Amino acid sequence: MAWCVSKGNIPHFETSAKEGFNVDAAFECIAKNALKNEPEEEIYLPETIDVVDGGWPQKSTSCEC
Secondary structure (H helix, E strand, O other), X not given: OHHHHHOXXXXXXXXXXXXXXXXXXXXXXXXXXXXXXXXXXXXXXXXXXXXXXXXXXXXXOOOOO
């Protein structure tokens, strides 16, 4: 625990995988800290294509010979 404090107050959890003690809390803390440190990016939304009303050329059912 002293090591965690000396390295910049890193969160410390006593866990037991065998008993299932505090494992979820440790992973949740890691995930929240990782997301908090992630730079926020603008979401890319491409233009939509209307495939129902003429988005694709319609195949002719008649013979074009």
